Amino acid sequence: MTGEVIVRAAEIPFPPSVEDFFPPSLIEGTGPWLTKFTLLLWVAVALIIIFFAVAYRDPKLVPSRLQWMAESVYGFARDNIAKDMIGPEGLRFAPYLATLFCFILVNNLFGIVPGIQISPNSHIAFPAILAVISWVLFVSVGIRHFGFVPYFKKSLILPAPWFIQPLLIPIEFVSTFLVRPFTLAVRLFANMFAGHVILLVFTLGGFALLNADALLAPVSVLSWVLAILLTGLEALVALLQAFIFTVLTSSYVQGALAEEH
Amino acid sequence: MNIAAVSGSLNALAIGAAAIGPGVGIGLVFAAYIQSTARQPESARMTQPFMWLGFALIEALALFGIAFSFVFD
Numbered sequence: 001m002t003g004e005v006i007v008r009a010a011e012i013p014f015p016p017s018v019e020d021f022f023p024p025s026l027i028e029g030t031g032p033w034l035t036k037f038t039l040l041l042w043v044a045v046a047l048i049i050i051f052f053a054v055a056y057r058d059p060k061l062v063p064s065r066l067q068w069m070a071e072s073v074y075g076f077a078r079d080n081i082a083k084d085m086i087g088p089e090g091l092r093f094a095p096y097l098a099t100l101f102c103f104i105l106v107n108n109l110f111g112i113v114p115g116i117q118i119s120p121n122s123h124i125a126f127p128a129i130l131a132v133i134s135w136v137l138f139v140s141v142g143i144r145h146f147g148f149v150p151y152f153k154k155s156l157i158l159p160a161p162w163f164i165q166p167l168l169i170p171i172e173f174v175s176t177f178l179v180r181p182f183t184l185a186v187r188l189f190a191n192m193f194a195g196h197v198i199l200l201v202f203t204l205g206g207f208a209l210l211n212a213d214a215l216l217a218p219v220s221v222l223s224w225v226l227a228i229l230l231t232g233l234e235a236l237v238a239l240l241q242a243f244i245f246t247v248l249t250s251s252y253v254q255g256a257l258a259e260e261h
Numbered sequence: 262m263n264i265a266a267v268s269g270s271l272n273a274l275a276i277g278a279a280a281i282g283p284g285v286g287i288g289l290v291f292a293a294y295i296q297s298t299a300r301q302p303e304s305a306r307m308t309q310p311f312m313w314l315g316f317a318l319i320e321a322l323a324l325f326g327i328a329f330s331f332v333f334d
Contacts, residue, residue: 018331084310085310183318186321187317187320187321189328190324190327190328194324194327243313244316244317247310247313248317251314
């Protein structure tokens with residue numbers, strides 16, 4: 001038994017690398033078009049649609065437990081994010097913010113579900129598209145609210161002396177229109193990526209220790225206990241990152257709608 | 262003969278260095294939030310979104326360290 005474990009452990013490559021993030025195609029020979037990530041993305045969409053459809057199938061004044069859960073998720077996005085961050089006019093963004101929150105949350109939680117244990121958001125492509133959608137949203141909201149030229153005038157030209165403007169305008173442009181979507185995408189991506197790497201290090205590290213020598217073998221138990229504890233931490237990070245992505249999106253929308261800086 | 266030769270990945274060191282600043286920054290954010298909440302408990306809900314905003318903006322710097330150390334491997 002022990003010998004078998006050690007032989008198995010010898011086959012596990014220890015320092016986890018970026019290659020661990022590229023699982024093979026689900027169907028042989030179809031290339032990268034249907035991988036675990038593609039499947040998980042559709043599963044996430046299906047889960048959210050089914051959850052809300054079932055919860056609202058027969059809405060009652062006194063909600064059932066499922067309806068209460070769905071209502072508190074939407075109520076959280078509506079009251080705590082849209083209303084608190086944007087103000088009364090933020091209510092029309094509540095559907096988008098709630099969808100964004102649920103989609104990112106379900107995708108992040110895939111990172112700790114046993115058997116799946118990787119989040120599609122640990123590939124930069126998925127957070128990048130979400131960030132681009134948010135970017136287009138806040139820029140177009142600003143343009144529709146103020147008009148094209150006044151919006152850019154408002155967001156680029158700050159009340160400052162004229163001689164500082166040549167320095168200020170490029171900085172404002174870069175920070176508002178380039179750094180915002182970039183950080184939005186990289187934050188989510190790096191959190192999920194780092195979380196997966198940490199779990200890999202402690203799980204595979206346990207096998208590497210087991211394999212190293214007799215003295216280090218008991219330490220592998222500690223490594224696996226830490227892996228389980230860190231899974232709990234990852235649950236917190238998944239929730240927090242979904243929340244932060246949504247809060248930042250609503251804060252950017254609020255900035256685009258604000259009259260003054 | 263090299264007496265003080267060190268081998269390994271410089272990227273691991275870079276992550277440690279990149280975490281110093283954000284570590285201090287996140288400490289300051291939460292310290293300020295705790296202090297303001299202790300002084301004025303009724304403002305806790307009002308200032309909470311700003312705490313998360315500040316936390317997220319600072320944390321991004323540490324995460325850039327992680328991302329770039331893998332990108333430029």
